[in-house]
Amino acid sequence: MAGSGTAHLRGGGALTVEHLTVEFPVGTSGDKVHAVSDVSFDLMKGETLGVVGESGCGKSTTGKAIMRVPPPTSGSVRLGAIDLSTLGADQLRDVRGRLQMIFQDPISSLNPRRTIRDIVAEPLTVRWLDGFPRYPAAQAWDNFTPAMLKLWKNKWLVLLTKIGLGVLLGGVLLYVVASAVGEPDQFGRRDGGAGADLANQIIRGGGLLLAPAAIVGIIGSAIWLLLVFLMIPFKIARSVLVAMEKKEFAKEVDEKVFTALEEVGIPAQVSMTKYPHEFSGGQAQRISIARALVLDPEIIICDEPVSALDVSVQAQVLNLLEDLKASRDISLIFIAHDLAVVKNISDRVVVMYLGKVCEVGQPDLLYSKPRHPYTRALMSAIPVPDPLVDPRSAEEIDGELPSPIHPPSGCRFRTRCARATEICSTAEPEIAEVADGQFVACHHPLDEKDWHLSERSVPVTVSSDLDGLLHSTTPEAPGGVK
Amino acid sequence: MSNAEPKGNSERLLEVEGLSTKFLTARGTVTAVDNVSFTLDRGKTLGVVGESGSGKTVLSRSIMNLLPRKNVERTGSVRFDGREVLNLSDKDMRHIWGKEMAMVFQDPMTSLNPVMRIGKQITESLRIHLGVDKKTARQEAIELLRSVKIPEPEKRVDEYPHQLSGGMRQRVMIAVALACGPRMLFADEPTTALDVTVQAQILNLLAEQQRDRFMAMVLVTHDLGVVAGRADEIAVMYGGRLVEKAPTATLFRSMKHPYTEALFRSIPRIENPSHTRLLAIGGRPPDLVNPPKGCAFADRCPRVQTMCREERPKLVNAITAGHSYACFYPTGTPEGDKALEDNIVAGVPAALEVQITDAPSGI
Numbered sequence: 020m021a022g023s024g025t026a027h028l029r030g031g032g033a034l035t036v037e038h039l040t041v042e043f044p045v046g047t048s049g050d051k052v053h054a055v056s057d058v059s060f061d062l063m064k065g066e067t068l069g070v071v072g073e074s075g076c077g078k079s080t081t082g083k084a085i086m087r088v089p090p091p092t093s094g095s096v097r098l099g100a101i102d103l104s105t106l107g108a109d110q111l112r113d114v115r116g117r118l119q120m121i122f123q124d125p126i127s128s129l130n131p132r133r134t135i136r137d138i139v140a141e142p143l144t145v146r147w148l149d150g151f152p153r154y155p156a157a158q159a160w161d162n163f164t165p166a167m168l169k170l171w172k173n174k175w176l177v178l179l180t181k182i183g184l185g186v187l188l189g190g191v192l193l194y195v196v197a198s199a200v201g202e203p204d205q206f207g208r209r210d211g212g213a214g215a216d217l218a219n220q221i222i223r224g225g226g227l228l229l230a231p232a233a234i235v236g237i238i239g240s241a242i243w244l245l246l247v248f249l250m251i252p253f254k255i256a257r258s259v260l261v262a263m264e265k266k267e268f269a270k271e272v273d274e275k276v277f278t279a280l281e282e283v284g285i286p287a288q289v290s291m292t293k294y295p296h297e298f299s300g301g302q303a304q305r306i307s308i309a310r311a312l313v314l315d316p317e318i319i320i321c322d323e324p325v326s327a328l329d330v331s332v333q334a335q336v337l338n339l340l341e342d343l344k345a346s347r348d349i350s351l352i353f354i355a356h357d358l359a360v361v362k363n364i365s366d367r368v369v370v371m372y373l374g375k376v377c378e379v380g381q382p383d384l385l386y387s388k389p390r391h392p393y394t395r396a397l398m399s400a401i402p403v404p405d406p407l408v409d410p411r412s413a414e415e416i417d418g419e420l421p422s423p424i425h426p427p428s429g430c431r432f433r434t435r436c437a438r439a440t441e442i443c444s445t446a447e448p449e450i451a452e453v454a455d456g457q458f459v460a461c462h463h464p465l466d467e468k469d470w471h472l473s474e475r476s477v478p479v480t481v482s483s484d485l486d487g488l489l490h491s492t493t494p495e496a497p498g499g500v501k
Numbered sequence: 502m503s504n505a506e507p508k509g510n511s512e513r514l515l516e517v518e519g520l521s522t523k524f525l526t527a528r529g530t531v532t533a534v535d536n537v538s539f540t541l542d543r544g545k546t547l548g549v550v551g552e553s554g555s556g557k558t559v560l561s562r563s564i565m566n567l568l569p570r571k572n573v574e575r576t577g578s579v580r581f582d583g584r585e586v587l588n589l590s591d592k593d594m595r596h597i598w599g600k601e602m603a604m605v606f607q608d609p610m611t612s613l614n615p616v617m618r619i620g621k622q623i624t625e626s627l628r629i630h631l632g633v634d635k636k637t638a639r640q641e642a643i644e645l646l647r648s649v650k651i652p653e654p655e656k657r658v659d660e661y662p663h664q665l666s667g668g669m670r671q672r673v674m675i676a677v678a679l680a681c682g683p684r685m686l687f688a689d690e691p692t693t694a695l696d697v698t699v700q701a702q703i704l705n706l707l708a709e710q711q712r713d714r715f716m717a718m719v720l721v722t723h724d725l726g727v728v729a730g731r732a733d734e735i736a737v738m739y740g741g742r743l744v745e746k747a748p749t750a751t752l753f754r755s756m757k758h759p760y761t762e763a764l765f766r767s768i769p770r771i772e773n774p775s776h777t778r779l780l781a782i783g784g785r786p787p788d789l790v791n792p793p794k795g796c797a798f799a800d801r802c803p804r805v806q807t808m809c810r811e812e813r814p815k816l817v818n819a820i821t822a823g824h825s826y827a828c829f830y831p832t833g834t835p836e837g838d839k840a841l842e843d844n845i846v847a848g849v850p851a852a853l854e855v856q857i858t859d860a861p862s863g864i
Contacts, residue, residue, distance in 0.1 A: 073696045074667070299785060300553070329552045329723040334767035334779035341776065356696045363769035363777060382775040400701040402726035404768050406749040410730035411705055416698050418652075419666060 023057040024450035027379040027458035032061035033350050034085070034118075034318055039094035041077070041084045041374075045424060052423050054080040055091070056374040062318065067344060067351040069365030069382065071358055071397065075420045077374040078354045079123075082320045085352070086120055087111060098318070109149070116146060119311035123323035125303035129295035136291035139276045139310045146314065147268055157260040160253055171246045176239055183236020279309040283339060301332035305339065312343070320352045325360060337364055359401045362386055370394050373423060373431040376450060380457035388470055390459040393432050395469070430462065438463045511583065514685060514717045515541040515564070520577035520587075522556075522563045529790040533559040535741040536577070541734075543684070546711065546718045548728030548749070550764065551738035554786045557721045558607075560738065561687040564719075565602050566594050581685070599626040603678035605707075607690040609670035613662040619646075619673050620658035623680050630681045645676040649706060668699035672706065679710060686711065686718045692727065704731060725765050729753065734823070737761045740787045740797030743816060747824035755833060757819060757826035760798045766858065780858040783851055796828070803852040804830040804840040 025037060041055040055077040062068045070078045084091040087103060096103045098114060106114060119142075122128040129138055152158060170176065273291075280287035283305040295303055304324060311319050321340070325333040341364065344351060355361050361368055362382040370378040370391060378391040389395040396416040403410070418435050421427055429447050433439035442462050450460040522534040533556045541547050549557045562568050564579050566589065579587045586597060606612040614622055623645055624638035633641065639658065646654035649672040662670055671691060678686060688707060692700035708731055711718050720728055728735055728749070735752050737745040737760065745758040756762045766780035784801040787793055793800070795810040802809065806829065814827040830840040844852035 073698050302785075330725070331552055331723075331764060331767045331782040334769070335781035335783070337769065337779055338781050341778075356698075357769075358697070359769040359771045362771060362775050363773070363779065365775060386771055397698060398771060400698040401771050402697075402700070402704075402724065402729065404726040404729045404753070404765060404770070406729050406753045408730055410701070411708065415701055415705060419668070 023059075023375070023447060024460065025059045026450045026452055027376075028059060028061050029063065030061070031063075033064045033066075033099060034062040034352075035095075035097045036060050036081075036085060037095045037097075039081060039084055039096065040092045041080050041089075042092045050424050053374050053426050054423060055084060056426070057094070058371070058374070058376055059094075060369050060376070060379065062350050062352060064317075064350055065344070065348055066366045067353055067364055069361035069368040070352060070354045070371060071356065071361045071368060072371035072377075073356060073397075073420060075373070075423065076371045077423075078356075078371050079322050081371070082120070082322045082352060082354050085320060086115065086118060112145070112149060116142070116314040117317045118320070119314065119316040119318070120320045120322065121304070121307050121311050121324045124327050125300050125307050126295060128307055129303055131295050134292050134294060135280070135285075135298075135306055136273070136276055138295070139279055139306065139313055140272045142310060142314045143272050143275060147272075152257075152261055152264050154260050154264055157257055157264070160257055164250075164253065167246055167250065171243065176242070179235045180239030180243060183234070183239055185236075187236050275313055276309075279313045280306070282312065282343070283309045284335075285309065299332075300328050301335055304328065304332075304336050308336075308339065308343070312347070315347075316349060318350045318352065320354070322354045323356070324353075326355060326357070333360070340364060357401065358386075358397050370397065373420060373426055375431050376460060377432065378457075378459045378461075379450070380454075380459075384454065384457050388454070388457070390453050390457060390464040390466075391461050392436050392438055392463075392465060395465060430460075512542045513540055514543045514582055516578070516580040517564060518578045518580075520560070520563060520579060521575065522559055522568065523574040525572040525574065526790075530574075531789045532792060533741050533789060534563055535792075537738075537741075537743050538577075539736055539743070539746060541685075541717050541719065543717055544711070544715045545734070546720055546732045548732030548735040549719060549721045549738060550723065550725055550728060550735060550761075552723055552764075552782075552786055554789075555738045556741035556789075557738050558689055559741075561604070561689055561719055561721055565598070565604060565687060566591075567604070596630075599678075599683065600630045600681045601683055602685040602687065603681070603683040604687040604689060605671070605674050605678050605691045608694050609667060609674050610662075610694070612674060613670060613677075615662055618659050618661060619665070623658075623673070623677050626677070627680050641680070642676075645680060646673070648710070649673070649676045649679075650702075651676075667695055668702065671695060671699075671703050675703070675706065675710065679714070682714060684716055686716050687721070688718060689721045690723070691720075693723070700727070724768065725761075726768050737764070740792060741789060742797060742827065744798065744828070745826040746816070747819070747821070747826075751821045751824050755819075755821070755824075757824070757831035757833065758798075758828045759802050759804050759830075759832055759837075761826075762832050763801075763803075778858045780855060783854060801851055803844060803849065803855045804828075804832075804837055805844065805849065805851070806830060806840050 028035065028037070037059045039055055039058045042051040042053055044051055058077070058081055060068065070081065072078050083089070085096050085103075087096075090104065098118060101114060103111065103114065152161065276291065277287045280290060285302060285305050295306070298306065307324075324340075325336050328336060337360065340351065340353075343349065351364075353361060353364050362385075365382050368380060368382045368385050369376055370385075370393065372393050378385065378389070378394045385394060386398060389398060393416075400415070416435055421431070421434050427434050427444070429445050430436070430439070430443040433443040436443070440463065446462070448460040448462050450458050453459050453464055517540070518538045520534055520537045521532065524531040524533060535556070537560060539547065549560065551557045559568070563575055566586065568575070575587060577587065578585060581597070581601065586594070589597070613619070620639060620642045623642040624633075627633045627638045627641055628635070642658050643654045646657055651657050651669060651672050657665070662673070665673065675691075686707075691707065692703050695703060704727065707718070707720075710716070720732055722728055732749050734746065734748050736743055737758060739760050745752070745756070745761045752761065756765060763780055763782045767782060769777070769779055782801055787797045787800070793810070795808075795812055796802070796814050799805045799809045808829055812829075814829050816825045816827045818825045828837075830837040841852055841855065845856050
């Protein structure tokens with residue numbers, strides 16, 4: 020329950036999360052919601068890591084913090100060797116192609132006003148805009164354009180041009196004015212008298228100063244004009260190239276979207292132009308999965324992907340995820356509140372409670388030999404499709420989740436734990452290995468004599484009997500033969 | 502509270518016979534409930550199981566007469582405590598709603614009034630039906646909150662729904678439904694929006710209240726696991742029709758309808774090793790505007806034969822008492838198994854899916 024520590028990290032994972040903490044401020048009171056507190060885990064390549072716990076245990080916040088939406092308060096998330104917290108927005112967007120997410124509510128996570136093709140193509144479009152344009156010619160020009168623009172907008176050049184042109188204009192004006200006043204001499208030239216003399220002197224005296232200024236002004240404005248005229252053909256040529264590229268890209272995207280949709284079992288030919296409301300929940304979830312797949316991610320974070328679905332559709336989506344994992348060699352982080360679902364799909368399970376890790380281990384081990392009282396309680400809450408199991412015999416966790424604003428001291432589960440003692444309120448349990456590959460953060464972990472409960476759901480003889488009857492080809496089902 | 506003693510003479514509380522509900526829409530007539538019959542005794546629980554769109558919610562609303570008056574056509578008969586209630590007006594139904602029949606809805610977030618204190622929402626029906634004065638009603642509300650295990654009911658009674666968690670809100674919904682001591686409770690997916698741990702709490706609470714008050718209950722759900730240990734009888738619905746009905750133990754012991762079996766096998770079971778392949782039911786439920794001529798499940802069925810597409814199977818009785826099913830090639834019979842084998846050979850996708858799932862399973 021509520022434990023810290025990193026004993027369960029294996030090192031060299033595809034994704035390593037260490038000391039992840041997410042806190043949200045509460046109004047202006049200075050209080051904080053401790054959504055996730057010092058959580059660590061790692062995900063190996065090709066593995067499915069299940070994260071399980073009640074609502075409010077921080078499992079979804081953990082998933083989102085890995086994606087940095089929003090970034091965690093502290094702690095590190097490493098994708099291979101890259102520490103995501105050191106990346107800027109652009110680099111992060113690059114990395115997110117390797118790290119995708121599927122959300123709980125399939126219908127509301129698809130934009131109702133866009134077609135399926137556009138929805139699934141969106142990640143590709145974003146990626147394309149990042150590396151845009153891809154034609155070398157257009158690229159070269161695009162590199163050149165900013166340099167030109169920079170020169171065009173260079174404040175010294177602008178200033179010099181302005182000064183030069185100003186001086187030039189001023190000089191000419193002064194000369195014209197000066198030569199217009201006074202009496203004309205025999206050649207018809209006017210002598211402006213004292214004023215004109217002064218102007219002549221200024222112009223001649225300042226000539227040394229004015230000539231360079233005038234030259235700079237002329238050169239500056241020439242460059243300016245040249246740039247303006249150059250930009251026009253550049254612009255035109257570029258838009259032609261871009262149009263060509265867009266066409267090619269659209270074709271490429273169509274192909275990718277088509278493949279992705281077919282891969283998740285959506286008939287692409289007829290679905291591309293449809294809108295999300297035309298699909299059922301299970302199909303919409305498949306479309307979400309296609310959207311996550313289209314960038315060829317290494318890791319997909321599935322945030323309660325089946326909680327909103329019927330059991331029969333849930334089975335479809337779970338089978339699909341298993342198939343994809345096998346065919347594409349992706350790693351999954353599978354977040355859910357239903358232990359049976361998590362157990363079915365995971366290679367390793369992390370049990371969370373109120374922002375802390377309780378137990379980590381192989382699913383089969385965790386279920387047959389739970390060490391944490393909370394794991395066992397979660398397990399006993401699963402409805403068993405067997406009328407011979409009395410659901411009321413199950414251990415029920417009493418009460419509600421404590422407030423994450425003021426979490427209990429020591430072990431956070433102690434307020435609802437039957438085994439809590441003095442030490443649980445004073446010291447926080449550290450995660451420790453209790454069996455091979457099984458880690459628990461508890462002062463009083465369960466042992467052999469407590470495991471009878473897991474047998475509750477396995478009335479061995481009856482269950483296998485029932486199974487035998489269901490699958491058997493013999494017609495000996497008691498009672499029911501017509 | 503007040504109805505601990507069964508009223509009336511007969512054991513039978515609810516009799517539904519040939520109930521059909523049709524919605525007249527722009528696209529055509531949607532037959533959401535198609536010729537459904539069942540009976541429910543006092544204090545018993547009927548589990549109604551089916552996927553989204555199978556008509557289970559419309560069924561419970563049809564019985565309670567909660568559907569709009571316009572463009573809805575209901576035929577058949579619903580007798581509650583010996584009295585025909587199908588064609589009662591809203592005015593007459595008002596004496597039955599809350600007092601005789603009550604409903605707990607799926608989504609506790611949207612079914613409570615967000616701008617009304619929960620105490621008032623609970624006492625509303627008490628004041629109207631039982632004519633209780635304000636003070637007593639408040640006391641009653643506190644008692645009800647206590648009975649649904651809400652801590653500090655004196656404080657909670659003056660709070661608004663947004664101050665409560667999802668599980669707490671569902672408890673309040675139950676308190677509202679129980680306020681006038683109904684004899685019949687419809688629980689329409691009461692736990693689908695909740696976590697497993699809270700689900701267990703709420704289902705236990707419902708069972709406890711049902712026992713204490715001797716209520717009959719219709720528990721509507723898509724999860725066979727939810728009703729397994731809690732219902733006396735289970736009715737499986739598909740495409741608006743009842744496809745199988747049996748006492749719970751019998752149903753689980755010898756499922757007959759391939760749809761029931763598929764529903765059962767799509768549940769991930771905790772005792773199975775991880776990565777056990779689940780049986781997914783491919784495809785979608787049928788379009789209820791143009792329902793298929795034959796069996797509604799035919800397109801998704803691993804045992805489908807030509808006959809299934811041409812003729813609609815009727816509910817027939819199995820040997821065991823109370824067990825009936827609507828299938829030509831039921832599970833666990835020679836003809837059913839032969840149909841499955843034929844389909845595997847013929848490469849029917851649904852049958853292949855069963856074969857794949859069968860292979861690694863078998864605990």
